[in-house]
Amino acid sequence: MPAPIEKLLSAPAELTDNRTSKCPVVLMTRIRLARNLANHRFPGRADEEERSKILARCRDSLAETPGLKRSFSVTMSELDNQQRQLLVERHLVSRELIDSKVGAGAVINRDQSVSVMINEEDHLRIQVLRTGFQLKKAWNTIDTLDTALESSLNYAFSSQLGYLTACPTNLGTGMRASAMMHLPALVIVGHMEKVVRAVNQLGMVVRGLFGEGSDASGSIFQISNQTTLGEAEPVIVKRLQSVLKSIVEHELNARDRLLENSPGKLPDKIGRAFGILKHGHL
Amino acid sequence: MASPLKCDLCDNQATVHLTQIVNQKVHKVDLCETCAQAKGVTDPSGFSLSDLLLKASLNPEPSAASGLRCEQCGFEPEEFKKTGRFGCPACYEALTGMVDPMLESMHKGTAHVGKVPEHALERKVFEDRLNTLESNLKTAIDAERYEDAAKFRDEIVQVRAEAGMAPIETV
Numbered sequence: 399m400p401a402p403i404e405k406l407l408s409a410p411a412e413l414t415d416n417r418t419s420k421c422p423v424v425l426m427t428r429i430r431l432a433r434n435l436a437n438h439r440f441p442g443r444a445d446e447e448e449r450s451k452i453l454a455r456c457r458d459s460l461a462e463t464p465g466l467k468r469s470f471s472v473t474m475s476e477l478d479n480q481q482r483q484l485l486v487e488r489h490l491v492s493r494e495l496i497d498s499k500v501g502a503g504a505v506i507n508r509d510q511s512v513s514v515m516i517n518e519e520d521h522l523r524i525q526v527l528r529t530g531f532q533l534k535k536a537w538n539t540i541d542t543l544d545t546a547l548e549s550s551l552n553y554a555f556s557s558q559l560g561y562l563t564a565c566p567t568n569l570g571t572g573m574r575a576s577a578m579m580h581l582p583a584l585v586i587v588g589h590m591e592k593v594v595r596a597v598n599q600l601g602m603v604v605r606g607l608f609g610e611g612s613d614a615s616g617s618i619f620q621i622s623n624q625t626t627l628g629e630a631e632p633v634i635v636k637r638l639q640s641v642l643k644s645i646v647e648h649e650l651n652a653r654d655r656l657l658e659n660s661p662g663k664l665p666d667k668i669g670r671a672f673g674i675l676k677h678g679h680l
Numbered sequence: 681m682a683s684p685l686k687c688d689l690c691d692n693q694a695t696v697h698l699t700q701i702v703n704q705k706v707h708k709v710d711l712c713e714t715c716a717q718a719k720g721v722t723d724p725s726g727f728s729l730s731d732l733l734l735k736a737s738l739n740p741e742p743s744a745a746s747g748l749r750c751e752q753c754g755f756e757p758e759e760f761k762k763t764g765r766f767g768c769p770a771c772y773e774a775l776t777g778m779v780d781p782m783l784e785s786m787h788k789g790t791a792h793v794g795k796v797p798e799h800a801l802e803r804k805v806f807e808d809r810l811n812t813l814e815s816n817l818k819t820a821i822d823a824e825r826y827e828d829a830a831k832f833r834d835e836i837v838q839v840r841a842e843a844g845m846a847p848i849e850t851v
Contacts, residue, residue, distance in 0.1 A: 436800075439753050439768040519765070541795070549799045554769035559779075560792030562769040566782055569772075571794040601788065628789020 403481050406470040412511035412527055413488065419530030423646045425578045425618070428489065429536045429635075430525035431544055432563045432572035434554040440564035441498070441517040449501030449517050456516045459550045460505045465543060466512065474502040489527060494518055512543065519564050520572075522547075531642065533575060537635050560627060570627030575635055577642050582617040583652035584645075586663070590619075593645060601625055602641055621645070687712035750774040806843055813839065 419425055434440060438452055453473075460466050474482060474496055482496040490513040491504050498517060506513045515523040524547070526540040554562040560570035568574070584590050594604045603624040606615070621642060623634045656664060685694040687710060694710035749756050755767030757778050766772065772779055783790045813836045820829035 434769060436769060440765065442763065442765055443753060443755070443767040544795075545798075548797045551800075552803065553797045553800050555797050555800060556769075556772065556792075557796075558791055559772055560794060561797075562772055564765040566766070566772075566779060567786060569783070570787065570792045573794075625787045627783065627787035627792060630794040 402470045403472055403477055406472070406506060406510070407481070407484060409508065409510070411488065412509050413529055421531045421646060423579055423581070423649050424531035424642065425529075425580055426489075427528045427530065427532045427536050427575075427577050428525060429533070429540050429573060429575045430523055431540060432520040432561065432568045432574075433522040433524065433544070433547075433551075434562055434564070435521050436552045436554040438521065438554075441501075441519065441521060442564060444517075446500040449499065452521050453501040453503050453516050456514075456522060456551070457503065457505065459547060460514055462550065463543065463546045465546075466505060466507055466514075469505050469507045469512075471505050472503060474498060474504075475500065491515055492518060492523075512539070520568070522551075531577065531646075533577070533635050533639050533642075537575070537631065541631070568626050570625075571629075571631050571634065573626055573631050573634065574622050575638050576620050576622030577638070579619050579621060579642070579645060579649070580617060581619055581645070581649050583656050584649050585617045586656060586667075587652050589648070589652065593648065597621060597641060597645075598624075600637070600641055602638065685710045687715050689715040748775045748778060806839070810836065810839055 413426060435452060435455065438444065439448060441449060441452070444452065457471060460469070461471075472485070474491075477485075477496075482491075485491045485504070486493055486496060488510065490506055490510060492515065495502050495504065495515050495518045501517045503516045504513055505516070511527050513525050513527070515525075524540060524544060526536045526543070528536045556562055561568075561572040563569055563572055581590065581593075584593055597604055601624050602621055605620045605622070606618075621638075623638050626634075685697075686692070687694045690712060692712035692714070695713050696711045696716040698709045698711070750767055750771040751774060752770035753767040755771050755775075757775060760766065760775075760778070766775070780790070813832050817829055817832040817836065820826070820832060
């Protein structure tokens, strides 16, 4: 019988199979919630025994949660490097999780649109992925999942600070909502710097393809909310949605202008990329 | 002459100074050349600048942090400067003098207005009520106030029954 990881890697997934984005600029939407169990040290400070206990406790609850009942459960220490890397490339787990110590695991649903990391920076990092621009849907899914999970797990929560997280930058909602955007025209016309600055001023942050510290290869950028305390989740989602919509408009305008003003530039770029793909050896 | 500023990320002398105004608040970061390059500050796309500014606001004021310690997990503010993370959920209450000033520059507000874990809070209210009743019962017994004790015992039985738990022998 194949191991769970092999089944998972060959199963059809939300991001890679039979799905296309209706909006050609937003490739994928993602929301994650950071949650911790009350009366336990955060993963970075817990010893091996406590981390293992937390892993077991969270797994038991996740197995009983509607929508996750037939999911894949993987333990990082049981995977080889290549398998771990594949999970990172599919945005199912983070680099931090695959480098973690004992007790790091993930529970991933059948179509890989939901992934819950256990013992990453926080005890639980629940994330929902959706192809295309579907922030509201992603929020509804993760909200329901989180409520179901909370009926069996005691979350660390304070009425003043909200959900208590290892890093104070995640306090409050513990929510990071983001969209992966393909912005080649804004990069070519040299407007990306302006966009980054404007987005920063609106309390959003621009990162590379794999989040914090990664570069923006292929003109793919991740744009997300920066602050988590002091605003309700739907308010944050709504603001992000309107910021993203306006970036989509700018990108589409820039594409039109490029085609109008320098019609030779794009076929040249595409031809060069194709040439490298076809004839490159390294 | 004043001593040269130190880099926020290591102990070298800072030569790159950034100032950004976010939500009418001034954020300052001082870096050495190596860290500035490593963090992409010199990159014209200004990529990780906001990450960095956010991290800089994690540096606690030394005066606010001195002498604090989380009794629950033994966490001390010095460790926070190294990792940017706390030890356990109880740290937030124990080190509140250090947390509060940080939050102002980090977030839109300082109070949570979002989702609340209803089930967990209900459970907590129930547990707190039970704990209070049990402690009242013990005090009453110790003081030989048996009428009060009987009242508390009945209340415990009732609270447990409401939650679908078996009544236990408490006396």
